[in-house]
Amino acid sequence: MMTSTSEGKHSIQLTAQNQLDDLDFANDQALLSHTHEQIRIKTASVAAVSASVSLNIHKGKTKVLKHNTENSNPITLDGETLEYVEPFTYLGSIIDE
Numbered sequence: 001m002m003t004s005t006s007e008g009k010h011s012i013q014l015t016a017q018n019q020l021d022d023l024d025f026a027n028d029q030a031l032l033s034h035t036h037e038q039i040r041i042k043t044a045s046v047a048a049v050s051a052s053v054s055l056n057i058h059k060g061k062t063k064v065l066k067h068n069t070e071n072s073n074p075i076t077l078d079g080e081t082l083e084y085v086e087p088f089t090y091l092g093s094i095i096d097e
Helices: 002-006 036-052
Strands: 023-025 028-030 088-090 093-095
Touching: none
Parallel strands: none
Antiparallel strands: 023 028, 088 093
């Protein structure tokens, strides 16, 4: 999955010297992006790479957290709209807007 999310490198700049890329741990991933289009592309890329190695993404467990955006277009995976949530728990940590 590293390959599918590292193309284009759309990380979140925290400070002048520190940036946050996508978070990956075992079979859990958190995709981070500045724009709706970037997250749509990353989601499609992860889905394509997963399918190429016979892995399926559980759409019921896949969530979207938006922050500071006015874009109301849904993020989809294989034609299904992913659920928007707030807050979101990732590896025991609560992520909130």
